[in-house]
Amino acid sequence: MAGKYLGQRLKRNEDPRLLTGQALFVDDVQLPGMLHAAFLRSDYAHAWIKSIDPSAARQHPGVVAVYTAADLGKIWKPGPLNVPPPSGIPGVVFNQRTQVPMAKDKVRHQGEAVAVVIAESRYIAEDAAAEIVVDYEPLEAVIDLEKALGEGSPLLYEDLGTNLASFVHQENGSYAEAAARADLIVKTHIVMERGTAAALENRGYVASWDNKSQSLTMWATTQGPIALRNGLATILGLSEHQIRVIAPFVGGGFGPKILLYQPEEIVVSWASLQLGRPVKWIEDRQENFGDTSQERRQIHEAEMALTRDGKILGVKDVFIHDTGAYNSYALTIPLNTQTHTTGPYKVANYLTEYRVVFTNRILVTPLRGAGRTYGTFVMERLMDKAAKRLGMDRTEIRRMNMIQPDEFPYKTGIVGQDFAKNVLDSGNYPAALDKAKEMIGYEAFLKEEQPRLRAEGKHVGLGISFFTEGSGVGPYEGARITVEASGKVNLSTGVGTQGQGHFTSFAQVAAEQLGVDPKNIFVTTGDTEAFHWGAGTFASRGATVAGSAVNAAALLVRQKILKMASKILEAPEEELELADGMVRVADIPSRCISLAELAVKANPSRGAVEPGTEPGLEATAYFGPPYGATAYGCCAMIVEVDPDTFNARIQRLVMAHDCGTVLNPMILEGQIHGGVGLGLGNSFFEKLEMDDNGQLQNASFMDYLIPRASDLPPIEIAHLHTPSPLNPLGIKGVGEAGAIPIPPAFVQAVEDALPEYNLEISEAPLSPNRLFQIVQAAKQA
Amino acid sequence: MKLEGDYLFNGPREEVWAMVRDPEVLASCLPGTQSLKQISPNEYEGGIYVRIGPVSGSFAGRLTVSNEVPPESCTLTVEGKGAAGFAKGVGNVFLEAQAPDKTLLKYTGEFNIGGKLAAIGQRLIESVGKSMINKGFETLDKTLQARMAGKTPN
Numbered sequence A: 001m002a003g004k005y006l007g008q009r010l011k012r013n014e015d016p017r018l019l020t021g022q023a024l025f026v027d028d029v030q031l032p033g034m035l036h037a038a039f040l041r042s043d044y045a046h047a048w049i050k051s052i053d054p055s056a057a058r059q060h061p062g063v064v065a066v067y068t069a070a071d072l073g074k075i076w077k078p079g080p081l082n083v084p085p086p087s088g089i090p091g092v093v094f095n096q097r098t099q100v101p102m103a104k105d106k107v108r109h110q111g112e113a114v115a116v117v118i119a120e121s122r123y124i125a126e127d128a129a130a131e132i133v134v135d136y137e138p139l140e141a142v143i144d145l146e147k148a149l150g151e152g153s154p155l156l157y158e159d160l161g162t163n164l165a166s167f168v169h170q171e172n173g174s175y176a177e178a179a180a181r182a183d184l185i186v187k188t189h190i191v192m193e194r195g196t197a198a199a200l201e202n203r204g205y206v207a208s209w210d211n212k213s214q215s216l217t218m219w220a221t222t223q224g225p226i227a228l229r230n231g232l233a234t235i236l237g238l239s240e241h242q243i244r245v246i247a248p249f250v251g252g253g254f255g256p257k258i259l260l261y262q263p264e265e266i267v268v269s270w271a272s273l274q275l276g277r278p279v280k281w282i283e284d285r286q287e288n289f290g291d292t293s294q295e296r297r298q299i300h301e302a303e304m305a306l307t308r309d310g311k312i313l314g315v316k317d318v319f320i321h322d323t324g325a326y327n328s329y330a331l332t333i334p335l336n337t338q339t340h341t342t343g344p345y346k347v348a349n350y351l352t353e354y355r356v357v358f359t360n361r362i363l364v365t366p367l368r369g370a371g372r373t374y375g376t377f378v379m380e381r382l383m384d385k386a387a388k389r390l391g392m393d394r395t396e397i398r399r400m401n402m403i404q405p406d407e408f409p410y411k412t413g414i415v416g417q418d419f420a421k422n423v424l425d426s427g428n429y430p431a432a433l434d435k436a437k438e439m440i441g442y443e444a445f446l447k448e449e450q451p452r453l454r455a456e457g458k459h460v461g462l463g464i465s466f467f468t469e470g471s472g473v474g475p476y477e478g479a480r481i482t483v484e485a486s487g488k489v490n491l492s493t494g495v496g497t498q499g500q501g502h503f504t505s506f507a508q509v510a511a512e513q514l515g516v517d518p519k520n521i522f523v524t525t526g527d528t529e530a531f532h533w534g535a536g537t538f539a540s541r542g543a544t545v546a547g548s549a550v551n552a553a554a555l556l557v558r559q560k561i562l563k564m565a566s567k568i569l570e571a572p573e574e575e576l577e578l579a580d581g582m583v584r585v586a587d588i589p590s591r592c593i594s595l596a597e598l599a600v601k602a603n604p605s606r607g608a609v610e611p612g613t614e615p616g617l618e619a620t621a622y623f624g625p626p627y628g629a630t631a632y633g634c635c636a637m638i639v640e641v642d643p644d645t646f647n648a649r650i651q652r653l654v655m656a657h658d659c660g661t662v663l664n665p666m667i668l669e670g671q672i673h674g675g676v677g678l679g680l681g682n683s684f685f686e687k688l689e690m691d692d693n694g695q696l697q698n699a700s701f702m703d704y705l706i707p708r709a710s711d712l713p714p715i716e717i718a719h720l721h722t723p724s725p726l727n728p729l730g731i732k733g734v735g736e737a738g739a740i741p742i743p744p745a746f747v748q749a750v751e752d753a754l755p756e757y758n759l760e761i762s763e764a765p766l767s768p769n770r771l772f773q774i775v776q777a778a779k780q781a
Numbered sequence B: 001m002k003l004e005g006d007y008l009f010n011g012p013r014e015e016v017w018a019m020v021r022d023p024e025v026l027a028s029c030l031p032g033t034q035s036l037k038q039i040s041p042n043e044y045e046g047g048i049y050v051r052i053g054p055v056s057g058s059f060a061g062r063l064t065v066s067n068e069v070p071p072e073s074c075t076l077t078v079e080g081k082g083a084a085g086f087a088k089g090v091g092n093v094f095l096e097a098q099a100p101d102k103t104l105l106k107y108t109g110e111f112n113i114g115g116k117l118a119a120i121g122q123r124l125i126e127s128v129g130k131s132m133i134n135k136g137f138e139t140l141d142k143t144l145q146a147r148m149a150g151k152t153p154n
Helices: A015-019 A055-059 A069-075 A122-129 A175-180 A225-236 A263-275 A285-291 A332-340 A372-390 A394-400 A429-440 A442-455 A502-514 A542-569 A595-601 A665-685 A742-753 A768-780 B013-020 B023-029 B116-151
Strands: A035-041 A047-053 A063-068 A113-119 A133-138 A164-172 A184-192 A204-210 A215-220 A243-246 A279-282 A298-306 A312-324 A349-358 A410-415 A421-424 A460-471 A477-483 A489-493 A521-525 A576-579 A582-585 A592-594 A617-623 A629-641 A648-658 A715-720 B002-009 B033-040 B043-052 B055-069 B073-082 B085-099 B102-114
Touching: A035 A122, A035 A263, A035 A285, A047 A113, A055 A063, A055 A122, A063 A069, A063 A122, A063 A263, A069 A263, A113 A122, A113 A263, A164 A312, A164 A332, A164 A410, A175 A298, A175 A312, A175 A349, A184 A372, A204 A263, A215 A225, A215 A263, A225 A243, A225 A263, A263 A279, A285 B116, A298 A372, A312 A332, A312 A372, A332 A349, A332 A372, A332 A410, A332 A460, A349 A410, A372 A394, A372 A460, A372 A742, A394 A429, A394 A460, A429 A442, A429 A460, A429 A629, A429 A648, A429 A715, A442 A460, A460 A742, A477 A502, A477 A542, A477 A595, A489 A502, A489 A542, A502 A521, A502 A542, A542 A576, A542 A582, A542 A592, A542 A595, A542 A617, A582 A595, A592 A595, A595 A617, A629 A742, A648 A665, A648 A742, A665 A715, A665 A742, B002 B085, B002 B116, B013 B023, B013 B085, B013 B102, B013 B116, B023 B033, B023 B043, B023 B116, B043 B116, B055 B085, B055 B116, B085 B116, B102 B116
Parallel strands: A035 A279, A215 A243, A312 A349, A489 A521, A648 A715
Antiparallel strands: A035 A113, A047 A133, A063 A113, A164 A349, A184 A298, A204 A215, A204 A279, A298 A312, A410 A421, A460 A629, A477 A489, A477 A617, A576 A582, A582 A592, A629 A648, B002 B102, B033 B043, B043 B055, B055 B073, B073 B085, B085 B102
16 A cells, blocks of 8 residues: 555665764763773673672772672662563463572673672773672583473572473364374474574663752663663652653664663663762673573474375474573563464464473573574474475475465464464465565476586575564554644654664654655654653564554544644645645645644644644554564575585575565565574574583674675565554564574575485574584485 | 693603692793792692683682692692683693603693683684693793703713
8 A cells, every 4th residue: 555655665764864973872972970880790600609809899990889789789689570471371380580680699691790890981990890809609500401401400590499480381272183183293303592683783871860850861772761761760769750761773673672671771770870970881792692682592392293185284392492591571482482383374283382491591582583483493394394205395285284365364272472362364375475486486496497507516405485473562552743833743652763764664654644755754762751651662563563653643633634724724624635744625726724834823822722622733642453463474595505615605585575564665675684684694604602511602703603795695575465454554564574484494495405415404503514514414324 | 621732851750740840830831820829739829811812811720739640640620710701620641751851741631611711712722722731841841951951960
């Protein structure tokens, strides 16, 4: 439903500022008298803290204060849960252990903060931090997920008596019954490993307590400024209205920045209150590897029951999920895994069960893909295996099991991250599969090109994978729109922005209703003083939920405009049109009034108004969907493997994708490109190497490889449009789409490129080295 | 992490043994050693400055000698920590007389590192460690030659 502005490929309003260095990031904030914080972090993954001696650091010239957990007083306590455990699933076990501001008696992961130095400069703070003497009694680290649950394992929490953080079992239908009548059961053991978000901008906070106004201003790289403000008020004992959180431009979120009550947020703001001076802490890259949450370590034992003609009868997936040292974000990730495993397929009998394990690693919270990635990997691997065993074409077995366009809304019966039983709202899955096959030239490649390339000695394979992306979940977001007397339009919403193009896409939504050039719409996001209700930017929900709230507010303002203009222009509302910042009588364009003039009249400075009149051309509206909209797509790629180095290069990548109504195709494509980059990292580059003692072995970009521009293939994208019935604009989310289908498509392509070894790859990420090992093992088998 | 190697000294086994057990000699031979103090017959405390790629800093540590069989073998336990992390290692040293003036020192050991050392220095630590040990042995051999040259006239 492209309109004059909506759906147009407009260049982003924010880019001139971003590209010329005029945008404000947290580290740009410089305040008079500002102090700098440096944290002393544990080198051990698991140890008792026997004593901390900060006396030398306190004597260090330029040091203003040194704090340990003991100095925090009442502030020191495990932080509130970010997300509650799910309601509506019987028998859920959830052992709550949330992050603490600084470790008190025990450190539970390498990089955990044990002390903070506040000094006149960061240099002084770091030098002094090195002078703090901590006496640790090292303990055996809990790293291996299976051993962690075994008898005799060391425990992270002695009082708990187990490393089990959670247990969740859900079943729709009966897998046992399905397996009993199956012609074929395929099984797989899947391991996925941890990576890091590697945002361009690390975390950072500047907290400034002003004694005279009794208020705290906090610049933060958060994805949830309003929730952070509310949480800080409770923790610090202030009123919410004494705190203003500003999330200015943020250099990438990807999930870890939605985690609230992070130790540094609490310590930095509390220190500013204590000292009455601004305090800044900017995370450095090495800290980021040890103190910012990560994702993607699960071990799955999965099986699929089928008839001999390829019809799925049931799926069983039992897995272990690594939550790290804390579970502040509860079960969002493994719930996403449960709802996304069956993806686009009809699975009448589905058993899904998991255990969540505490380990001596930094806590796990959603990272772009957030649980969906593993579920998709497991299911697509099972599909590939079943196709091979049955001698079927891998796309045919997928197609015959897909939910059909006339079967929506489709209920899977499994409770998801929004605690609602998962419903897939709309789509045309076979169309996306066909489109991706057409774009990659599926038949021609397999029948002609691949044999020809193989004859030339090249190892080239095709991978194709389908995925769904549950997105746009509630609870709600809001927006306020004001037409000013200047003729400009002000738009505020509570979500923060980390590069998604909100300043443009939200402006396009409002522009469509108000007939104003999007360039004249001034968008404010992530400032609690501009808008103070909302949840945050996560789960691919900005465009869908906040975008829908913007649309609702714009509609209300439009109604106010029409009502007023109708009186002034003496024409019925339905004969009026809004365009070019004017209201006109459609047939007589000379009878018109500008929005600026209307705004002046709507806010008279003298005289009387009719009782009940609201001033200004302004409206606030909220939007919350009953449940999340599910986007989907199909990704296909051609991969060439070098048989000597086992480097694998993606030569082509196509994505047929449907996220309903498109607000701005260029921004949408940017989202997919970025997601593909992360997906490729999760497939072949990015793995955090951890030794048995919980020591990270590759905490720098020298050793932890992220895909570079030269590693990314050309990406061809096709948009399909099935509007979601869950919001008036028909939008679905897209933020995580690019990342989800890449690992299964990639490993399938690698297998296809090396047919002589009959590989069965059941892990991600690979690396050239790991691929070499897998091939060597296959040669010996 | 495992560490093993050997070094051929140009001197008799007893002389090599005496040097290995002399803290002042050890301190002068290990590159970066800032201090080494004997605190009991088998225990030493000291400081060492280490640079491994982008990671550098001073480490305070303790060296313990055990299972001593003079002049054949002993076990060395090293524990050190500093701002750049920590290291803990256990090594066995064997001295083998190959000729009246040739002694082969063999060592095998295992050590764990943590903190920045592991996180950033990981891929360099084995080669840096080996090179430090070899440099130490070279200096030790030179000292040995000097000692023996001094002794011969007597």
